[in-house]
Amino acid sequence: MSVEPMASAPAAAAGLPLAAGAPEELVQLLTPEGERLHNPDYPLDLSAEEIQGLYRDLVLVRRIDTEAIALQRQGELGLWASLLGQEAAQVGSGRALSPQDMAFPSYREHGVAWCRGLDPIKLLELFRGVSHGGWDPAEHNFHLYTIVIGSQTLHATGYAMGIQRDGAVADGSAGEIGEAVIAYFGDGATSQGDVNEAFIWSADNNAPVVFFCQNNQWAISEPTERQSRIPLYQRSRGFGFPGVRVDGNDVLACLAVTRSALKAAREGQGPTLIEAFTYRMGAHTTTDDPTRYRMAAELEAWKLRDPIERVKAYLLRSGAADAAFIEQIDEEAVKLGAWLREACRAMPDPSPLSAFEHVYAGSNPILDAERDTYAAYLDSFADAPGPEPDPTPQGEAKPVQAEVAQAFARGGEEL
Amino acid sequence: MSVEPMASAPAAAAGLPLAAGAPEELVQLLTPEGERLHNPDYPLDLSAEEIQGLYRDLVLVRRIDTEAIALQRQGELGLWASLLGQEAAQVGSGRALSPQDMAFPSYREHGVAWCRGLDPIKLLELFRGVSHGGWDPAEHNFHLYTIVIGSQTLHATGYAMGIQRDGAVADGSAGEIGEAVIAYFGDGATSQGDVNEAFIWSADNNAPVVFFCQNNQWAISEPTERQSRIPLYQRSRGFGFPGVRVDGNDVLACLAVTRSALKAAREGQGPTLIEAFTYRMGAHTTTDDPTRYRMAAELEAWKLRDPIERVKAYLLRSGAADAAFIEQIDEEAVKLGAWLREACRAMPDPSPLSAFEHVYAGSNPILDAERDTYAAYLDSFADAPGPEPDPTPQGEAKPVQAEVAQAFARGGEEL
Amino acid sequence: MSTLTMARSLNEGLRKALEDDPKVMIMGEDVGKLGGVFRITDGLQKDFGESRVVDTPLAESGIVGTAIGLALRGYRPVCEIQFDGFVFPAFNQIVGQLAKMRYRSRGAVGLPVVIRIPFGGGIGAVEHHSESPEALFAHTAGLRVVACSNGPDAYTMIQQAVRSDDPVIFLEPKRRYWEKAEVDTAASLDQALPLDVARTVAAGTDVTVLAYGPMVKVALDAATAAGQDGRSVEVIDLRSLSPVDMAAIAASVRRTGRCVIVHEAPVYSGLGAEIAARITEECFYSLEAPVLRVGGFSTPYPPSRVEDHYLPDLDRVLDAVDRVFGY
Amino acid sequence: MSTLTMARSLNEGLRKALEDDPKVMIMGEDVGKLGGVFRITDGLQKDFGESRVVDTPLAESGIVGTAIGLALRGYRPVCEIQFDGFVFPAFNQIVGQLAKMRYRSRGAVGLPVVIRIPFGGGIGAVEHHSESPEALFAHTAGLRVVACSNGPDAYTMIQQAVRSDDPVIFLEPKRRYWEKAEVDTAASLDQALPLDVARTVAAGTDVTVLAYGPMVKVALDAATAAGQDGRSVEVIDLRSLSPVDMAAIAASVRRTGRCVIVHEAPVYSGLGAEIAARITEECFYSLEAPVLRVGGFSTPYPPSRVEDHYLPDLDRVLDAVDRVFGY
Numbered sequence A, B: 001m002s003v004e005p006m007a008s009a010p011a012a013a014a015g016l017p018l019a020a021g022a023p024e025e026l027v028q029l030l031t032p033e034g035e036r037l038h039n040p041d042y043p044l045d046l047s048a049e050e051i052q053g054l055y056r057d058l059v060l061v062r063r064i065d066t067e068a069i070a071l072q073r074q075g076e077l078g079l080w081a082s083l084l085g086q087e088a089a090q091v092g093s094g095r096a097l098s099p100q101d102m103a104f105p106s107y108r109e110h111g112v113a114w115c116r117g118l119d120p121i122k123l124l125e126l127f128r129g130v131s132h133g134g135w136d137p138a139e140h141n142f143h144l145y146t147i148v149i150g151s152q153t154l155h156a157t158g159y160a161m162g163i164q165r166d167g168a169v170a171d172g173s174a175g176e177i178g179e180a181v182i183a184y185f186g187d188g189a190t191s192q193g194d195v196n197e198a199f200i201w202s203a204d205n206n207a208p209v210v211f212f213c214q215n216n217q218w219a220i221s222e223p224t225e226r227q228s229r230i231p232l233y234q235r236s237r238g239f240g241f242p243g244v245r246v247d248g249n250d251v252l253a254c255l256a257v258t259r260s261a262l263k264a265a266r267e268g269q270g271p272t273l274i275e276a277f278t279y280r281m282g283a284h285t286t287t288d289d290p291t292r293y294r295m296a297a298e299l300e301a302w303k304l305r306d307p308i309e310r311v312k313a314y315l316l317r318s319g320a321a322d323a324a325f326i327e328q329i330d331e332e333a334v335k336l337g338a339w340l341r342e343a344c345r346a347m348p349d350p351s352p353l354s355a356f357e358h359v360y361a362g363s364n365p366i367l368d369a370e371r372d373t374y375a376a377y378l379d380s381f382a383d384a385p386g387p388e389p390d391p392t393p394q395g396e397a398k399p400v401q402a403e404v405a406q407a408f409a410r411g412g413e414e415l
Numbered sequence C, D: 001m002s003t004l005t006m007a008r009s010l011n012e013g014l015r016k017a018l019e020d021d022p023k024v025m026i027m028g029e030d031v032g033k034l035g036g037v038f039r040i041t042d043g044l045q046k047d048f049g050e051s052r053v054v055d056t057p058l059a060e061s062g063i064v065g066t067a068i069g070l071a072l073r074g075y076r077p078v079c080e081i082q083f084d085g086f087v088f089p090a091f092n093q094i095v096g097q098l099a100k101m102r103y104r105s106r107g108a109v110g111l112p113v114v115i116r117i118p119f120g121g122g123i124g125a126v127e128h129h130s131e132s133p134e135a136l137f138a139h140t141a142g143l144r145v146v147a148c149s150n151g152p153d154a155y156t157m158i159q160q161a162v163r164s165d166d167p168v169i170f171l172e173p174k175r176r177y178w179e180k181a182e183v184d185t186a187a188s189l190d191q192a193l194p195l196d197v198a199r200t201v202a203a204g205t206d207v208t209v210l211a212y213g214p215m216v217k218v219a220l221d222a223a224t225a226a227g228q229d230g231r232s233v234e235v236i237d238l239r240s241l242s243p244v245d246m247a248a249i250a251a252s253v254r255r256t257g258r259c260v261i262v263h264e265a266p267v268y269s270g271l272g273a274e275i276a277a278r279i280t281e282e283c284f285y286s287l288e289a290p291v292l293r294v295g296g297f298s299t300p301y302p303p304s305r306v307e308d309h310y311l312p313d314l315d316r317v318l319d320a321v322d323r324v325f326g327y
């Protein structure tokens, strides 16, 4: 997949450290300044409404993120993994998906979740400790978050092998669209054996899967250089399928490049690796302290290529939208935030006995006995005086959350 | 590492299926017909004695292999993994090693073991079931056989990181040689996460390790195409270090290419992947039945490029050796075989209580109690009548071996 | 009724499963043309095609990880792990993903994946080819762990495992693969003993011997031998290791008052520990003696020339039976 | 004497180990500049350099696999696994290679590698961050498995683990990282309690409560509470999980006649099973009641909002103590 070098490629522009020896091959369709570029390999023709839609997505997912961080600070969430800075990579790729496509996220894909139509509350449930996810992947063709780094790339590949067996890869017959899978993972994940095995399986099966790597420059405190001495998009060369690096802060480029990779997959051309070159503007999670390992200057340089500002600039300058539109989206964001806050606080704690549910489809007498014994044990507190274990008022932050918050102030990151 | 295409590259010559899309880049210095080729990238200047030495190695390791197969048939060994056809890859790379270099074999590197000076009896011990290896890796800088596919590639990489920390990588100062590591593995192993992680670690550390992949075209019943759709030597491109494909049946090419990769490693230029393009002429192990999955024609085609015949032809034609020398080596081989047979049959079984030894360096009261209890239990048979468990006369095939042999006739492969 | 080896019984069971449900798949190393190193999948690729009987690249994590993805798409993969010692590269996918997906999704998705593992020793093999990792899986909630001990059970249990909506670790006693038995391939699964129910294979009154997989035969031989000394030994084939059929076990031990558990895996922190602890909790007043365990030593599996000392045999089981009467 | 958190005690212990032996190394994810997500290696890279305190690529199998290679070269690597649930990608290297190398080589090579794992729950974390995998390692011959429960032990035990010529799985109760205690960083290791010896942390006469890691504090609280009801509870901190100090355990249970074992891991096939089975074998005639076990349920670790129900607490331990007197 040839991509022509862009003089205005931001990584070059700000002279940031790329992975050692990185060429400046970076697909970009919208510069940080909001100037529209064109790339013969990735033609993209969007209506004003469509670009407005992307802008709305970007603003709203950022708002969800901001709100969640605040809720964590207030002890309403145990943790949050912020997508700040990665909105374009997630919205661009997320909007490239067709309804029939299946997405396998990592744990930071809140923007993709939004594009797939998952209720943001589901994400808060997970980070609040109410569930481990608990949504039905089939409902929005959006799989559960996977926390163990890299594991989901093999699930995505296997799912794609299922698509092949279902004859759901387009054979070119008129009107046939085909189905594809997209697997999300980070720069750090590329070092896991599982991710490399997923590359092997997908190449071996020519499976309809797109590997979407968000290179946000950091794996917690480790720079991408720790994982590879060549640009990550070149990893696929060792496995015999194409790789492409796209400006991950350019929602148009992410949309176009992901669309073309998905189309190729749906039409039986097999896997593609996309490296979305972006930046984790925030902490790794709410428990992380990036000042320990990275320079403020780096952050400043990346601020200049904010994924939202460039779209706003383009919309206004090109007249595709006016100030009123921008304002209207901001208001919508405010409403969304308020609703999220409320819904989060109102979220009931799971019942104690829910911990015993959904371990097996069939029955397990040993587990059932444990549940019954524990239920009886809990009842024994009802009549007898004495400490009812863990009497957490619904929706109130548990003491443990406080303990953790404090603990994390001293270090103790998760994910 | 550029390698010029060879018109006479055997893989091309016999029009054998290479891994899909394989270019015919194959370093070759001695054609199957025994014609000496020259390659500017891999100059090799050997004396007649040196080539005679290589010939001797090739013949003797093949004899060890033939003998071991026979011993397995007679029930003296439980199993044997034959190196037939891979002698050149192993002798060429093995002789490229300097004494200070460290080798990490898989389970088929009997030829490398020979070059390192390991007593072949040690190998028979393992396949007889007398030990799991039991030699001291430091004695000949030859690590223990590793049976779990791919695991040793990470050990090799870690060992190479140790060399770096010991300052044992040559800094160019006069006379300094430096140390390097070589890791052996097969074509099938390239699919294991561990092998790919070893590539990542070695690139990350620029570690002095050479990855020597013997692509013998088969992983038990699976052809190399099952593991990769591009030539295996190209895998390293995805990780940012050089890869080269060498004629694995050409002892001179294997020697030259491995030497140059080891030199680069010793001098701080980091890892290289070598794909030795060869063929497993025999069964996967003595328990395998290749007729179930591969064509006799393939075998015939590869017979034409036997690794030993071409050296013999070259020696005789070039006058570097005469018929008397060939005969003398054959006699030596016969003697070696006879000695092996005898030594194998004479090998005592390990004592029952040896099973409890060398689990821990320190003491473990629970294990010690188990040993003492079992010792007392065994003694109880001494005085009391009744079946002494497993009364295997030294050196005699155990019934179990027979059971297995029979079992394996019906299928039941190991390794 | 036909006389089949256990290997063949498994092969027939898998064939039946492939016939009964087009979503059933078999995947693993060398399961195709070769039919697996033990020939358990012999002929299946020829009859059901390469897309249902799949030779995979050589990586266990990839096998289980892609099987999970296929299950999410509605397939029912049966993965073959070539030997017990090679399941560990897949351990992360098994305990971190396969076992947890239903819980993670609050029941929205189940993963009907079967992991077949030829396990145990006694075949004179090299390192990593004779291990018994059942306790590691039994300790992992979300998995079902079963072991067959004979051909007829192998035939039905593998079909039941494939039909199970829970992931099943299916342990096959490789040293029994070539033992023959009468198998009724016509019998319907509905009549079969449920997958999680134990079977009493020898009735007795004096002592209960619990075994599974390769050790059932050893336990039965011990029962016969003990019978000649006038001791009536009850032998129970556990079949299901997670969960274990405590109802059957406790009922027997309450009658006999004595119990010996036999497995090849190291005794230390092995499955026998769980069963012994449970029996003691549930049958405390019935026990005439502590539950005794016979198993492997606290060592790695030894070289095959000494494995007969490591593996529980007739004499060691009889020795334990004697000791349990010594209290 | 200085007042340190357990996290700081481990940090000081590692610093001492790095000072005492130039071959000691630390490797893992984020152990460098960041000092690890729990800051256990805080400042060590700054003081000992990037070649001794190594930020690795993100793959646990690679971490342990290269540590094995470094150990073969004469180094003594201490690997940090970021959280318990992330040790499984390294499981194959740990059980297949690290645990077996000495046996495979007939004693020619040992692998002095320490694998540090922050384990257990109670910190309100997301999935995979609160598990207790000790039984899986205890069942693996060739490994030593230890767990510290307090700062002073953490300080000495981590140094003893680094000096051990056997591979050590070193379990750190993450929820106790921030608890403070007096630590004598001057004391010499030679005076310290050996790594495989248990410690009686509360003397008692009526019942023995066995615990380790995070549960020791819970057990001590229970002992205090029970004391007020006039029950004298002996609490033993096991410290070493493989091997367990049976001499100390049996001696105590023979005196008290009753025993309760507490751990966070699921009860089913957990370490408590092994200890219960052993106690019953060794102290059969002294037992007034079956050994009771208090632990996690046969479920994956639940969402943090219900973890307080899953984790044994004061009340559940007291409940078990009551029950053990009910026989």
Ligand SMILES: Cc1ncc(C[n+]2csc(CCOP(=O)(O)OP(=O)(O)O)c2C)c(N)n1
Pocket: A108, A147, A148, A149, A185, A186, A187, A188, A189, A190, A216, A218, A219, A220, A280, A284, A414, A415, D029, D058, D060, D082, D086, D089
């Ligand atoms: C197997 C495993 N090891 C370690 C962790 C802990 N961890 C969570 S996120 C993370 C860094 C991941 O970096 P990257 O892949 O770049 O994704 P990002 O967080 O930057 O989006 C680590 C080490 C984990 N979740 N899984």
Ligand SMILES: Cc1ncc(C[n+]2csc(CCOP(=O)(O)OP(=O)(O)O)c2C)c(N)n1
Pocket: B108, B147, B148, B149, B185, B186, B187, B188, B189, B190, B216, B218, B219, B220, B280, B284, B414, B415, C029, C058, C060, C082, C086, C089
């Ligand atoms: C992790 C693991 N899985 C499976 C096996 C069983 N096995 C032994 S050799 C082999 C094939 C290896 O093929 P390759 O890497 O090409 O080496 P070759 O045997 O051809 O030399 C397999 C699958 C194993 N030893 N280790």
Ligand SMILES: [Mg+2]
Pocket: A186, A187, A188, A214, A215, A216, A217, A218, A219, A220
């Ligand atoms: Mg990242």
Ligand SMILES: [Mg+2]
Pocket: B186, B187, B188, B214, B215, B216, B217, B218, B219, B220
């Ligand atoms: Mg091969």
